[in-house]
Amino acid sequence: MSPATVIVVAVLLIAATSVRGGEIPPSERRSGFSFMTPETQAMQNDDTANPGMLWVLDGEALWNSKAGAAGKACADCHDDARASMKGVAARYPVFDKALGRPVDLEQRINLCRANHQEATPLTYESRELSALTAFVAQQSRDMPIMTGDDPQLAPFIAKGRALFTQRQGQLNLGCANCHDDNWDKRLAGSAITQGHSTGYPLYRLEWQSLGSLQRRLRGCITGIRAQPYDYGAPELVELELYLMSRARGMPIETPAVRP
Amino acid sequence: MAPALINVPRKAKRGEIIEIKTLMSHIMETGYRHTSTGEVVPRDIITSFTCRYNGAEIFRADLFPAIAANPFITFFTVATESGKFDFEWIGDKGFSETASAAITVE
Numbered sequence: 001m002s003p004a005t006v007i008v009v010a011v012l013l014i015a016a017t018s019v020r021g022g023e024i025p026p027s028e029r030r031s032g033f034s035f036m037t038p039e040t041q042a043m044q045n046d047d048t049a050n051p052g053m054l055w056v057l058d059g060e061a062l063w064n065s066k067a068g069a070a071g072k073a074c075a076d077c078h079d080d081a082r083a084s085m086k087g088v089a090a091r092y093p094v095f096d097k098a099l100g101r102p103v104d105l106e107q108r109i110n111l112c113r114a115n116h117q118e119a120t121p122l123t124y125e126s127r128e129l130s131a132l133t134a135f136v137a138q139q140s141r142d143m144p145i146m147t148g149d150d151p152q153l154a155p156f157i158a159k160g161r162a163l164f165t166q167r168q169g170q171l172n173l174g175c176a177n178c179h180d181d182n183w184d185k186r187l188a189g190s191a192i193t194q195g196h197s198t199g200y201p202l203y204r205l206e207w208q209s210l211g212s213l214q215r216r217l218r219g220c221i222t223g224i225r226a227q228p229y230d231y232g233a234p235e236l237v238e239l240e241l242y243l244m245s246r247a248r249g250m251p252i253e254t255p256a257v258r259p
Numbered sequence: 260m261a262p263a264l265i266n267v268p269r270k271a272k273r274g275e276i277i278e279i280k281t282l283m284s285h286i287m288e289t290g291y292r293h294t295s296t297g298e299v300v301p302r303d304i305i306t307s308f309t310c311r312y313n314g315a316e317i318f319r320a321d322l323f324p325a326i327a328a329n330p331f332i333t334f335f336t337v338a339t340e341s342g343k344f345d346f347e348w349i350g351d352k353g354f355s356e357t358a359s360a361a362i363t364v365e
Contacts, residue, residue, distance in 0.1 A: 046280075048266035051329040054284040057262040208287075208328035 023180060023246075024194055030183075031198050031250060032258055035191035040205070044257035052134060052203035052255025055127075055210045059135025062128060068119025074132070077116060081139055089137035090145050090252050093241045095152040101234060102156050102241050105133050106212060124231035130210045134201045137254035145198065145252060148245035160242025163235060169226030175239075190259070196247040197240065199256020210255065213240050261285065265346065267360040271338035279310065279318075280333040283348050283356065289324035305350035308332055313342035322350075338364045 033041060043049050063074045063081055078084040093104040096111075103111065109132050110121040122129035148157055164175045178187070179195030186192060200213040207215075214236045218228040229235045266280040283305065290302025302324065310318040318334050346358045 046266075048264045048280055049282060049331060051282060051284075051331070053264055054262050054282065054329060057264075058284075061262075205327075 024183070026249070029196065029247070029250060030194055031196055031253065032193045033199070033253060033256065035193045036257075036259060040257055040259055044199075044253070050203065050255060050257055052201075052210055052257060055131045055134040055201070055203075056138050056255060058127065058131035059133070059138075062132050063135055068113060068117035070116065070118040072117050074112070081136065085136045085139040087140050087143050087146075089140040089254065090143045091147055091149070093147065093153075093237055093244065095150050095156075102153060102237050104213075104237050104240050105136060106214075107232065107237070109133060109136070125212060125215055130201050130212065133212065134210060134255050137201065137252065140252045141254055142251050144249050145244055145247050147241065148248060153241060153245075156238050157242050157245050159235075160238035160240070160245075163239050164242055169221070169224035171224045173224040175220065195243065196250055197243040198247055198250050199253035199258070201254065202256035202258055204258050206259065213243070261354075261356055263346070263348075263356060263358045265344075265358050265360045267344055267362055268338075269361075270363045270365065273338060273340075273364050275338045276335050277338050277362075278333060278335050279344065280331070281308075281310075281346055281358075282329060282331045283308075284329055285348075285350065285354070287322075287324070287326055287328045287330065291324065301351075303351045303354075305330060305348050305354060307347075307349045309347050310334070311345040311347075312336065313340065314345075338362060340364050 033044065036044075043051075047053050060081075066073045066076075075081070089105055092108070093102040094108075095101070096103045096108075106124065106129055109129065113119040113121055122132070147153075167174045167177070175195065178192050183192050183194040197213050197216075200216070201210050203210050204216075214231055217236055217239055218231075221228040261284040263284065264280075264282040266278075268277050271277050285305050286303060287305065288300055288303040290299065290304075292300045294300060304324055304326070305322045308318075308320045308322065308330070309316055317336050320332060322330060341362060341364045344360045344362065346360075348354070348356045
């Protein structure tokens with residue numbers, strides 16, 4: 001081959017591999033569920049085999065138990081979560097007017113604790129916060145994600161998207177390099193997946209526990225050898241917000257099971 | 260009380276083989292891990308699981324540190340008569356939980 005031909009072939013190869021760069025078209029979106037083995041899928045689908053349901057049961061007990069100086073339970077204001085919390089998780093994160101920024105479900109629960117129950121905030125990834133979040137989010141199971149309707153969220157979604165595509169860390173990778181561009185490939189033995197946040201908080205077999213989307217994001221950020229943001233950091237909430245708006249229309253699976 | 264999830268068919272035909280599924284909430288700390296300061300995290304696992312069918316023991320399992328958190332134990336038995344399954348989990352640090360489920364055999 002002449003040098004010119006080599007260059008032409010190389011250019012064609014680069015063009016061919018970057019054809020699927022950029023955002024995933026809505027018709028090609030797939031939940032992480034579809035990348036799992038039939039055994040793990042069966043575990044998620046059976047409420048008596050899905051370990052995430054243990055947190056949901058705990059969350060239901062917490063929902064009805066009084067907490068804080070005000071001596072109020074969640075149920076004292078919100079009544080039956082099956083009615084009052086239906087569809088709520090499908091809208092989160094939402095814009096909080098008082099704070100002037102988006103808040104996720106965990107932050108909303110802690111804001112409710114502080115403002116209405118006069119209780120101390122629950123720590124991120126604690127059994128109590130994971131359980132309450134799972135219980136609230138489970139009320140939206142099978143409902144389509146609606147996050148991002150509020151026009152006030154637009155600048156924060158844009159920030160989240162910028163972070164999603166931003167290369168960072170010692171490996172110099174952005175989220176999009178794997179989850180938009182290479183989701184049909186594998187990283188070692190594991191499927192890369194499209195990174196749709198449809199089932200959080202979810203039970204991850206690797207964690208042997210239920211965990212939040214922020215835990216997952218921090219794990220990924222550590223994986224590209226960047227410095228992870230602290231739990232509750234605005235950057236993580238903006239990333240959550242972008243991911244939920246990116247998964248718009250896909251059904252909530254909480255509590256999902258993932259390998 | 261740690262929550263448990265039990266799946267026993269509500270009804271079965273006499274002589275039918277039925278599947279029983281149990282899921283117990285437990286951290287199953289192995290006792291082999293250390294904290295960042297080098298102290299051993301003490302072992303905290305479920306050591307024994309039993310199932311009684313109308314008082315008679317039909318299944319028993321001893322559990323060890325290699326078993327994952329939130330142990331999911333399933334087994335089969337023959338539906339002989341209507342009655343009750345009693346489940347018991349015993350473990351370290353005085354862990355003791357029970358659960359039961361009823362079955363109607365026709």
